Amino acid sequence: MGDETNSQIKVVSGPAGYVLQDVPHLNDYIPDLPTYPNPLRSNPAYSVVKQYFVHVDDTVPQKIVVHKESPRGIHFRRAGPRQKVYFDADEVHACIVTCGGLCPGLNTVIRELVCSLYHMYGATKVLGIDGGYRGFYSRNSITLTPKVVNDIHKRGGTIIGTSRGGHDTSKIVDSIQDRGINQVYIIGGDGTLKGAAAIFEEVRRRGLKVAVVGIPKTIDNDIPVIDRSFGFDTAVEEAQRAINAAHVEAESVENGVGVVKLMGRYSGFIAMYATLASRDVDCCLIPESPFFLEGKGGLFEYVEKTLKENGHMVIVIAEGAGQELLSGSLQPGAEKDPSGNRQLQDVGLWISNRIKEHFAKRNKMVLTLKYIDPTYMIRAIPSNAADNVYCTLLAQSAVHGAMAGYTGYTSGLVNGRQTYIPFNRITERQNKVVITDRMWARLLSSTNQPSFLGPKEMAEAIKEEEPPTGLLDGENCQDAHSGKPPDEIEHSNTC
Numbered sequence: 288m289g290d291e292t293n294s295q296i297k298v299v300s301g302p303a304g305y306v307l308q309d310v311p312h313l314n315d316y317i318p319d320l321p322t323y324p325n326p327l328r329s330n331p332a333y334s335v336v337k338q339y340f341v342h343v344d345d346t347v348p349q350k351i352v353v354h355k356e357s358p359r360g361i362h363f364r365r366a367g368p369r370q371k372v373y374f375d376a377d378e379v380h381a382c383i384v385t386c387g388g389l390c391p392g393l394n395t396v397i398r399e400l401v402c403s404l405y406h407m408y409g410a411t412k413v414l415g416i417d418g419g420y421r422g423f424y425s426r427n428s429i430t431l432t433p434k435v436v437n438d439i440h441k442r443g444g445t446i447i448g449t450s451r452g453g454h455d456t457s458k459i460v461d462s463i464q465d466r467g468i469n470q471v472y473i474i475g476g477d478g479t480l481k482g483a484a485a486i487f488e489e490v491r492r493r494g495l496k497v498a499v500v501g502i503p504k505t506i507d508n509d510i511p512v513i514d515r516s517f518g519f520d521t522a523v524e525e526a527q528r529a530i531n532a533a534h535v536e537a538e539s540v541e542n543g544v545g546v547v548k549l550m551g552r553y554s555g556f557i558a559m560y561a562t563l564a565s566r567d568v569d570c571c572l573i574p575e576s577p578f579f580l581e582g583k584g585g586l587f588e589y590v591e592k593t594l595k596e597n598g599h600m601v602i603v604i605a606e607g608a609g610q611e612l613l614s615g616s617l618q619p620g621a622e623k624d625p626s627g628n629r630q631l632q633d634v635g636l637w638i639s640n641r642i643k644e645h646f647a648k649r650n651k652m653v654l655t656l657k658y659i660d661p662t663y664m665i666r667a668i669p670s671n672a673a674d675n676v677y678c679t680l681l682a683q684s685a686v687h688g689a690m691a692g693y694t695g696y697t698s699g700l701v702n703g704r705q706t707y708i709p710f711n712r713i714t715e716r717q718n719k720v721v722i723t724d725r726m727w728a729r730l731l732s733s734t735n736q737p738s739f740l741g742p743k744e745m746a747e748a749i750k751e752e753e754p755p756t757g758l759l760d761g762e763n764c765q766d767a768h769s770g771k772p773p774d775e776i777e778h779s780n781t782c
């Protein structure tokens with residue numbers, strides 16, 4: 288076995304091309320830390336479970352579709368409770384912070400972090416950081432107990448508040464140190480987890496016994512490696528209501544067009560899955576797939592054809608789609624949010640107006656268009672049952688890892704198993720819909736919309752998305768559930 292370590296990732300290699308991308312441990316930079324028997328040993332709920340403690344060598348493969356001769360590939364450490372813990376119950380002083388946009392399930396994760404710490408490990412000092420990263424240094428904290436969080440999973444939003452911007456690593460770590468916090472649970476998206484990685488680096492540089500743990504959150508499902516992000520399922524389900532409404536409006540009038548805008552800044556997963564789930568959508572437009580309006584093979588031609596054939600149509604558009612077509616009208620100074628994310632213009636309104644103008648100008652076809660913008664409605668709701676269970680497992684895994692002394696990781700579902708993933712694997716890129724994969728092809732064949740790609744664009748898309756290593760025949764597909772790109776495909780049965 289060969290080893291290679293940097294501060295954020297420990298690579299252990301083994302026979303037959305086995306690679307473990309391991310997560311840091313407090314032991315890496317603080318020697319001789321005392322350990323304690325895991326209190327779950329005597330917890331009546333768990334003591335009866337056979338093999339409750341995770342074996343030290345348990346790891347989970349990132350890729351489960353393999354050839355007979357292919358290397359075993361990348362693995363992640365399996366999440367779960369360990370025999371030994373590195374924190375005594377009385378010593379634990381945990382805090383929880385939520386950052387970035389809202390997402391169904393945030394309150395469930397908060398609830399389950401608090402309850403896991405209290406009920407599994409007997410830890411009773413848990414603080415909520417008020418209003419995102421800046422709350423570390425500019426606000427009072429909120430005391431969290433099982434009683435306080437008892438029914439918060441039934442509410443949307445986050446009871447401790449969230450924000451964008453305001454990440455000051457040094458001030459945040461000063462606050463962690465001043466308050467005597469030794470477990471930091473950070474719930475957020477790609478930006479938040481970059482912030483978490485910076486906090487981890489600073490904590491390590493200062494030699495503090497502080498576990499820094501991320502729980503990946505994003506309604507856009509744009510976090511790589513993991514099967515899917517919590518809240519995504521709920522958001523797709525809620526989007527059905529808007530699509531249904533658009534369909535009812537459209538089919539009730541002559542030449543009715545319903546336009547629905549859904550979230551998805553850089554990735555169109557919500558639009559793609561909501562479209563596939565609904566079956567009422569005739570056209571789905573996402574950021575990853577460029578489109579055009581005028582001329583042969585363009586959107587206007589397709590609208591006209593669909594209306595002639597069916598008398599009505601529904602268009603779903605992700606908020607980040609086609610931004611390049613309307614970027615000319617962006618107001619200077621309003622381009623970025625406080626976290627530095629590009630501010631998007633209302634592409635739903637724009638496309639609705641363009642369709643109306645086009646058909647009015649041609650005076651050939653009178654159409655009635657209704658534009659529905661449910662963007663915030665799909666993320667401000669409580670999580671559904673499936674997401675609630677998922678949030679619970681993520682939170683419990685996060686706590687088990689911190690108690691076992693791991694740090695600098697996010698908990699995450701990989702091929703249906705809870706794992707610990709090094710921060711830099713999560714922050715190195717964004718997960719996007721791969722338009723040369725089978726999932727997008729399935730969508731195109733379900734809506735019958737044009738691909739809007741000429742031979743030149745198609746060649747470029749294939750070139751851009753070419754996987755780094757040789758794939759199995761027909762493996763250039765996405766996982767039906769996660770929509771992950773080809774280098775991370777694991778579920779052959781979905782292709």
Ligand SMILES: Nc1ncnc2c1ncn2[C@@H]1O[C@H](COP(=O)(O)OP(=O)(O)OP(=O)(O)O)[C@@H](O)[C@H]1O
Nearest residue numbers: 387388451452454475476477478479481482505626
């Ligand atoms: N590169 C970075 N380094 C440190 N902190 C960052 C970085 N990018 C973003 N942050 C901080 O992370 C927090 C959340 O970031 P952002 O607003 O981009 O949301 P996010 O976590 O990506 O979630 P989402 O995009 O799903 O809403 C903000 O407080 C922001 O200042």
Ligand SMILES: O=P(O)(O)OC[C@H]1O[C@](O)(CO)[C@@H](O)[C@@H]1O
Nearest residue numbers: 388389506507550551552624666
């Ligand atoms: O209006 P806000 O809160 O900045 O959030 C909008 C963005 O947040 C997200 O929900 C998550 O990144 C995006 O889909 C959306 O563009």
Ligand SMILES: [Mg+2]
Nearest residue numbers: 387476477478
């Ligand atoms: Mg983000």
